[in-house]
Amino acid sequence: MPACRIALSAAVIALSLALTLVECSRCSMESPALLTTTSRNFRQPSALTAMQDRFEPVTIMLTVGQMRNVTSVVEAGEALLDARWLDKKSQLYKDAVSACVAWEEDRATLNEVREAFRDAAGADDVLIR
Numbered sequence: 001m002p003a004c005r006i007a008l009s010a011a012v013i014a015l016s017l018a019l020t021l022v023e024c025s026r027c028s029m030e031s032p033a034l035l036t037t038t039s040r041n042f043r044q045p046s047a048l049t050a051m052q053d054r055f056e057p058v059t060i061m062l063t064v065g066q067m068r069n070v071t072s073v074v075e076a077g078e079a080l081l082d083a084r085w086l087d088k089k090s091q092l093y094k095d096a097v098s099a100c101v102a103w104e105e106d107r108a109t110l111n112e113v114r115e116a117f118r119d120a121a122g123a124d125d126v127l128i129r
Contacts (some may be wrong), residue, residue, distance in 0.1 A: 053103070055114040059128040060121050067128055073103050073110070076117040085122050096120035 009109045053073040061067050062084040070076050071129065079085070087093060099114035099116035121127035 013063065053110065055110045058114060058121065060117050060126045061124055061128055066087060073100050073113050076100055078119070080117070085124065085126070090120070090123055092116075092120040092123045 002043050055073075056073055057071045058076075059067055059069050060079060062079070062082055062086040068079065076096070080097055080100070085093070096113075096116040096119065099108050099113045103110065103113045118127060
């Protein structure tokens with residue numbers, strides 16, 4: 001299995017797991033939700049897919065002095081799952097994670113993923129440009 005295929009599959013699985021916690025409608029506690037998608041619903045990643053998931057760079061800084069250019073859906077997913085991302089409970093963060101997963105399911109465009117990621121980064125004060 002090519003490395004790009006493994007990386008994309010791992011990112012999709014991690015993003016799906018990140019979406020398993022949702023707020024309970026009757027209380028303020030979080031509870032696990034049933035996953036509505038399974039790995040068989042996702043596109044099969046390939047070298048072509050890895051090239052097609054690229055977008056205009058979004059520069060973020062999760063650590064003081066260390067900037068990172070995010071240029072793909074996989075990189076956006078990895079950045080969102082980074083332990084240094086501060087507010088993982090915000091709606092913009094959840095929207096960005098959902099956009100990455102939706103792109104894998106052909107339900108979102110690259111521009112929608114990029115904009116959702118930019119919005120989440122801006123709200124978390126990690127967006128540089």
